[in-house]
Amino acid sequence: MTFFCLVWLVAANVAMAQAPVQTAAVAATMPATLPGPARILAARMGDHGDKTRFVLELTRDTHFILDASRPQMVVVDLEASIDSGLPPGKGLVRNVRLEPGASASRLRLVLSTTAPVHIQLAEIIPPRDGMPPRFILDLGPAPAGTGAAALTPASVSTLAPPPPPKAKPRPELPMIVLDAGHGGQDPGTIGVGGAYEKDIVLAVTLELRRQLLATGRYRVALTRDKDLFIPLRQRVAIARTKGADLFISLHADSIASRNIRGLSVYTLSDKASDREAEMLAQRENQADAIVGMDLSVQSSDIANILISLSQRDTMNQSRHFASLVVRHVDKQVPVLPSPLRSAGLAVLTAPDVPSVLVELGYLSHPQDARLLATDAHRRRLAGSLVRAVDGYFSSQR
Ligand SMILES: [Zn+2]
Structure with a gap:
């Protein structure tokens, strides 16, 4: 029953307040995805030199919307509630704060940046290796000459703005x-x-x-x-x-x-x-x-x-x-x-x-x-x- 051990480990890691028996039963069919509306279990910020990475650990996949139309600001609207604190700013991110969302089930996270930024990646990756689903936002410095955050419809829809992303290799066949x-x-x-x-x-x-x-x-x-x-x-x-x-x-x-x-x-x-x-x-x-x-x-x-x-x-x-x-x-x-x-x-x-x-x-x-x-x-x-x-x-x- 190694499977259940894994499930218990996940449940322990995220310090779930829910009844553990129920968590284990649901998670057994879908490891690392928890029932109910999406919740944020942890939030991290990392400075990787060429990019600043913002990560949210989620209980399940959910929808998000990005808005980078305002200068030096990236707004993430996420269909989720939050159980964790927010990390301090790092790298290109001066700070991240919570604003009231459109509804109780919707969060608005506002990232203020130290300079114009370019969105390199924004996606929710599925649960993997016992890790829960994660929202990942990679911000790089905007190319010279672009004032506001560089975000075009094409770059968001393919999640593949230049420079070429490492996260989503293009498979050969559609x-x-x-x-x-x-x-x-x-x-x-x-x-x-x-x-x-x-x-x-x-x-x-x-x-x-x-x-x-x-x-x-x-x-x-x-x-x-x-x-x-x-x-x-x-x-x-x-x-x-x-x-x-x-x-x-x-x-x-x-x-x-x-x-x-x-x-x-x-x-x-x-x-x-x-x-x-x-x-x-x-x-x-x-x-x-x-x-x-x-x-x-x-x-x-x-x-x-x-x-x-x-x-x-x-x-x-x-x-x-x-x-x-x-x-x-x-x-x-x-x-x-x-x-x-x-x-x-x-x-x-x-x-x-x-x-x-x-x-x-x-x-x-x-x-x-x-x-x-x-x-x-x-x-x-x-x-x-x-x-x-x-x-x-x-x-x-
Ligand atoms: Zn029908």
């Missing part, structure tokens, strides 16, 4: 994370013939993985490859920990009006493109409510994430990919009259991963439902998406 919607106790929508959305989208996802891997041009990971419930936040976290270059969530919709059919593609927005889109977001975001998870946190996530600079660039890429999906869709696949839509979908909130949600068709429409049950149509849908993926990555090369 990583595509496919997300089959719903699963487990959440069947999604139920078709006119009685088919479950969760089963149909999983079948298309597996076919899409097969076709993508067959090209030899991509790596592919799935948020689920079986009938399993996965919370929306965790789907986003999987995309980020896998280092996804593209995230595609697959769903099938349902609507009271029986004559509406066809494929549509959603990107993230705080404002739904129309009332149908708004209702769709409500339906899809309901997934977590099925197991009693807190939805209010997620809706604030969506609002928060939209103000981030990095998200703006990611959203442009998401919209570009969404338009490619529509452009490359197979002639035999019915498409909604205005297929490009946006809504506040919780599963699309990875700030650094271009993400789309594809509604493959309407299970409430008898013909769509019948088509979605056939292998031939699933192959056509997957083929359409492969062409869109090819188009997306060929324009990036």
Whole structure:
């Protein structure tokens, strides 16, 4: 039982106030990630000569937003509470202080710097070697001639501003994370013939993985490859920990009006493109409510994430990919009259991963439902998406 020894060690290290038995039980399946909202367990500052590193040890992965628009100041908004003190300034950081955040679950850390700085790295790294997840911010001196903190949308979205980062080596093949919607106790929508959305989208996802891997041009990971419930936040976290270059969530919709059919593609927005889109977001975001998870946190996530600079660039890429999906869709696949839509979908909130949600068709429409049950149509849908993926990555090369 060395595993439990490790778990106990972690729990002891962070001086958890929680019931140790519960901690051990949860941590046994996911070492070094603790249940509940994210908390900061420790904060450190290190002067490494060429850079100043600010580290927060977290109980779990969470969202953060950086703002370096003001001179000699970097603001970190983090969805977390804090259990530790803050370290004194070191290197390029004069001091770090806590300001009231937008909500109780949100912290604002303000780093004042001694000179204009350049953000070399900002990311949350997953738990590793018994260490908890950590937020890492590396600040270097700004290149001559740049007055304020050098931060451009591109540099944040790729986390790869010059100089080349050491933390995130670029793998050779793009990583595509496919997300089959719903699963487990959440069947999604139920078709006119009685088919479950969760089963149909999983079948298309597996076919899409097969076709993508067959090209030899991509790596592919799935948020689920079986009938399993996965919370929306965790789907986003999987995309980020896998280092996804593209995230595609697959769903099938349902609507009271029986004559509406066809494929549509959603990107993230705080404002739904129309009332149908708004209702769709409500339906899809309901997934977590099925197991009693807190939805209010997620809706604030969506609002928060939209103000981030990095998200703006990611959203442009998401919209570009969404338009490619529509452009490359197979002639035999019915498409909604205005297929490009946006809504506040919780599963699309990875700030650094271009993400789309594809509604493959309407299970409430008898013909769509019948088509979605056939292998031939699933192959056509997957083929359409492969062409869109090819188009997306060929324009990036
Ligand atoms: Zn769905």
